[in-house]
Amino acid sequence: DQQVKQNSPSLSVQEGRISILNCDYTNSMFDYFLWYKKYPAEGPTFLISISSIKDKNEDGRFTVFLNKSAKHLSLHIVPSQPGDSAVYFCAASNRGGGADGLTFGKGTHLIIQP
Amino acid sequence: EAGVAQSPRYKIIEKRQSVAFWCNPISGHATLYWYQQILGQGPKLLIQFQNNGVVDDSQLPKDRFSAERLKGVDSTLKIQPAKLEDSAVYLCASSSSRDTGELFFGEGSRLTVL
Numbered sequence: 001d002q003q004v005k006q007n008s009p010s011l012s013v014q015e016g017r018i019s020i021l022n023c024d025y026t027n028s029m030f031d032y033f034l035w036y037k038k039y040p041a042e043g044p045t046f047l048i049s050i051s052s053i054k055d056k057n058e059d060g061r062f063t064v065f066l067n068k069s070a071k072h073l074s075l076h077i078v079p080s081q082p083g084d085s086a087v088y089f090c091a092a093s094n095r096g097g098g099a100d101g102l103t104f105g106k107g108t109h110l111i112i113q114p
Numbered sequence: 115e116a117g118v119a120q121s122p123r124y125k126i127i128e129k130r131q132s133v134a135f136w137c138n139p140i141s142g143h144a145t146l147y148w149y150q151q152i153l154g155q156g157p158k159l160l161i162q163f164q165n166n167g168v169v170d171d172s173q174l175p176k177d178r179f180s181a182e183r184l185k186g187v188d189s190t191l192k193i194q195p196a197k198l199e200d201s202a203v204y205l206c207a208s209s210s211s212r213d214t215g216e217l218f219f220g221e222g223s224r225l226t227v228l
Binding site for chain 1: 218
């Protein structure tokens with residue numbers, strides 16, 4: 001039973017355009033959501049997060065949107081740069097329930113084309 | 115600030131052999147996690163420690179996997195005996211407090227079981 005779903009295994013975007021990565025979740029107890037970025041042979045690195053009490057969080061070129069009623073979140077990268085090419089993981093936790101461990105999606109491989 | 119350290123980076127063993135992975139978290143981080151990432155999947159939580167106590171080990175295959183965090187600092191994950199399906203990257207992560215929710219990952223230990 002996959003509680004966090006990233007239905008696009010890969011996404012190709014032209015440099016300078018907007019990249020939109022999507023994530024759906026099924027567990028209504030999740031109250032904290034994060035995006036991680038991973039390069040080959042490295043561990044995932046934290047990118048941006050959002051609490052369930054918000055619907056948007058922005059950090060530079062990265063914005064995460066949360067739609068609780070649809071159990072959907074998305075990561076927007078504007079403008080996309082070559083260094084953004086990586087695998088992006090959506091993750092969620094039930095912090096209010098004392099469960100800090102993250103549940104991850106399968107990831108989306110973002111490819112930025114010059 | 116030094117990151118999460120893991121060793122070995124790579125390990126090749128035959129099925130039914132045993133293997134151990136070591137993790138040293140970021141100094142001062144009370145919470146430590148072990149994740150298993152199978153190729154093409156997102157990381158899956160195996161076990162979570164708070165200091166030297168286990169918070170969540172519900173997804174740890176306890177018949178063959180064991181983990182300990184003596185003295186509440188570094189941790190060891192052991193697999194005995196290994197199976198072919200244990201081939202994966204084993205990621206260690208740590209976090210400092212529940213206020214941020216961010217986990218810091220090491221580079222991982224890649225296990226190949228032949």
